[in-house]
Amino acid sequence: MQIGPYTLTSKLLLAPMAGITDPPFRRVCKQFGAGLATSEMLTSDINLWDSKKSTHRLPHAGEAEPRSVQIAGTDPKMMAMAAELSIEKGAQIIDINMGCPAKKVCNKAAGSALMQDPETVKAIIKAVTKTSSVPVTLKMRTGWSRKNRNAIEIAKIAEQHNISALSVHGRTRQDAYLGYAEYETIRRVKSAVQIPVIANGDLRHKEDLKFVLDYTGVDGLMIGRAAQGQPWIFQRYNKLLETGVLPADLSFDQKSNIIIDHIKHIHLLFGEKTGVRIARKHIGWYLQKLGYSTEIKKIIFGYQHPEAQVQALENVLGNPPNEEKV
Numbered sequence: 001m002q003i004g005p006y007t008l009t010s011k012l013l014l015a016p017m018a019g020i021t022d023p024p025f026r027r028v029c030k031q032f033g034a035g036l037a038t039s040e041m042l043t044s045d046i047n048l049w050d051s052k053k054s055t056h057r058l059p060h061a062g063e064a065e066p067r068s069v070q071i072a073g074t075d076p077k078m079m080a081m082a083a084e085l086s087i088e089k090g091a092q093i094i095d096i097n098m099g100c101p102a103k104k105v106c107n108k109a110a111g112s113a114l115m116q117d118p119e120t121v122k123a124i125i126k127a128v129t130k131t132s133s134v135p136v137t138l139k140m141r142t143g144w145s146r147k148n149r150n151a152i153e154i155a156k157i158a159e160q161h162n163i164s165a166l167s168v169h170g171r172t173r174q175d176a177y178l179g180y181a182e183y184e185t186i187r188r189v190k191s192a193v194q195i196p197v198i199a200n201g202d203l204r205h206k207e208d209l210k211f212v213l214d215y216t217g218v219d220g221l222m223i224g225r226a227a228q229g230q231p232w233i234f235q236r237y238n239k240l241l242e243t244g245v246l247p248a249d250l251s252f253d254q255k256s257n258i259i260i261d262h263i264k265h266i267h268l269l270f271g272e273k274t275g276v277r278i279a280r281k282h283i284g285w286y287l288q289k290l291g292y293s294t295e296i297k298k299i300i301f302g303y304q305h306p307e308a309q310v311q312a313l314e315n316v317l318g319n320p321p322n323e324e325k326v
């Protein structure tokens with residue numbers, strides 16, 4: 001799949017997830033074959049960028065290319081300035097967030113709430129694409145509400161104003177994360193525009209991938225929650241798409257090494273206190289996927305220091321449970 005000058009190495013992309021797709025998680029997903037891993041959304045208010053949180057959302061030295069940064073906001077000028085500054089700081093692709101239903105974002109009518117105001121959408125896209133020297137992509141939902149699935153209208157605006165690729169989560173803003181994603185609107189978006197379209201939403205099982213690719217005709221697939229606790233999923237699913245056969249799962253030892261390495265990178269980047277806290281979330285998903293009990297997770301969650309947390313995790317991984325949950 002092509003985004004501007006960038007040929008992605010895989011059509012499987014990691015979905016941006018605030019609080020999750022930080023540099024260490026993006027790193028491990030890219031290492032295991034994600035074609036692109038966009039940063040968590042960054043506010044368009046650049047006055048807030050000095051905060052540690054925002055700094056971690058910007059590209060990091062040594063991050064694999066292409067580096068995509070997502071920005072969220074409502075004011076075209078501020079969005080353009082945020083894009084410019086992100087590019088200065090190393091972004092090679094700018095992604096505009098019109099997919100997030102979170103109240104924090106939507107109270108300011110940003111994220112997916114913007115979809116009810118196509119004129120503002122147009123103004124934001126025009127302002128950002130005009131000032132950006134790099135490709136600009138757009139992430140959106142199928143519409144504002146179930147009665148108002150206007151993704152096609154927004155997709156056409158995006159195409160007319162130089163958006164390089166579109167990702168569409170198969171839910172409306174009203175749906176939040178309820179029910180199941182639908183792919184019919186995504187299929188219609190794909191046939192309404194010429195730019196690359198990426199389908200997103202509930203892509204978990206191996207059957208989902210081929211079904212959605214065939215049904216919608218999209219150029220790429222974006223995986224979010226299914227990558228939590230199993231970033232190696234990209235490697236296996238890439239092979240599945242290449243060969244039609246899902247390769248054998250990684251060995252327990254291979255997974256253990258990846259997990260420990262990921263957790264150490266979290267500690268390194270976020271420091272002692274925040275690092276241990278952020279690591280707990282990922283450790284929880286890893287242990288759950290590996291089939292450990294909640295009790296074991298709770299024990300590890302009790303450790304407050306990075307070395308102790310890693311040591312406890314190594315001890316637990318030294319005693320594999322009987323079955324893994326995939």
Ligand SMILES: Cc1cc2nc3c(=O)[nH]c(=O)nc-3n(C[C@H](O)[C@H](O)[C@H](O)COP(=O)(O)O)c2cc1C
Binds near residue numbers: 018070169222223225
């Ligand atoms: C915890 C969490 C945080 C998210 N943060 C963002 C975000 O910052 N920007 C965005 O565009 N979408 C965000 N999303 C939406 C995801 O990118 C994706 O569209 C959604 O999870 C559906 O894909 P999935 O079913 O593969 O998880 C978030 C989702 C979750 C679960």
